[in-house]
Amino acid sequence: MPQAHEIEVAVFDVLGTMVDQPGGLRAAIRAAVPAFDETSADRLLAVWEEHVEREQQRIEDGERPYADSAALDREAAARVAERAGLTDPAAVRRLATASQRLDPWEDSRAGLAGLARLFPVIGLTHASRATLLRLNAHTGLRWHQALSAEDARAFKPAKEVYQLALDTAGCPPERMVMIAAHAWDLRGAQAVGMRTAYVHRPGGDPPKETDTFDWRADGLEELAAVLAPAA
Known part of the structure; x- marks a missing residue:
């Protein structure tokens, strides 16, 4: 040593x-869709994390051009919004910037x-x-x-x-x-x-x-x- x-x-x-990071993203999801319980929020968090991890790997493997974390967060937020039925554009935009908070x-x-x-x-x-x-x-x-x-x-x-x-x-x-x-x-x-x-x-x-x-x-x-x- x-x-x-x-x-x-x-x-x-x-x-x-x-x-x-996990707790902050989960809290942002709960704020965006307050009707969802903890279990549902955890499922949406998994959607977010899996998207970001997959796309980072695709970038590393040369399967897509580089995109910064903010772009991947916007994509992940859009997927979460689609799964949750969230259609308020302002709420989706705020969710996409959750990593800033x-x-x-x-x-x-x-x-x-x-x-x-x-x-x-x-x-x-x-x-x-x-x-x-x-x-x-x-x-x-x-x-x-x-x-x-x-x-x-x-x-x-x-x-x-x-x-x-x-x-x-x-x-x-x-x-x-x-x-x-x-x-x-x-x-x-x-x-x-x-x-x-x-x-x-x-x-x-x-x-x-x-x-x-x-x-x-x-x-x-x-x-x-x-x-x-x-x-």
Whole structure:
């Protein structure tokens, strides 16, 4: 396991790791179709998530041109609206921008601030530049730099996305730690030589027994304590 003093820069996934993406999308669906119960909202959430995941994979496979997260969210919202019988254009437009209003996890602001006292902190997210701007304003998350996968015209775990952080930091990948609640994201970071830290979040992608991440923590404050240099 590397020592904390070997790390120069911390890179964070945002959607799901720093903000409650599933909960926020579910709440937006419930607001758009208040007559639906939790079970129905969960089914609509699955429609949304499956569409976005499928289209990101199609983009990665070269089956469709790149489309940013905002475009995929509009498509997903249209599918949800069709399933729900939602016909109010204003309600559908607001639903399509739900990713701009996701709430941070309880420890996100304090945990990020604590880690920012140790290292420069970078957000690296699938969120489009426009979505990221508004999401940062909504959540109050403060980064030294926030990077959108839109600049790489790809989605993680494509190497081009992690390269955005590597180029921004200007240091060797082994002196950077990728922090995420998604094991697939951390595997992508490992593939470019970055250190990795898994943080548990509800609805995340937990590590498998075969995963060899450098650190694991139940929250950001615990992770900050682990990474803090010895006095």
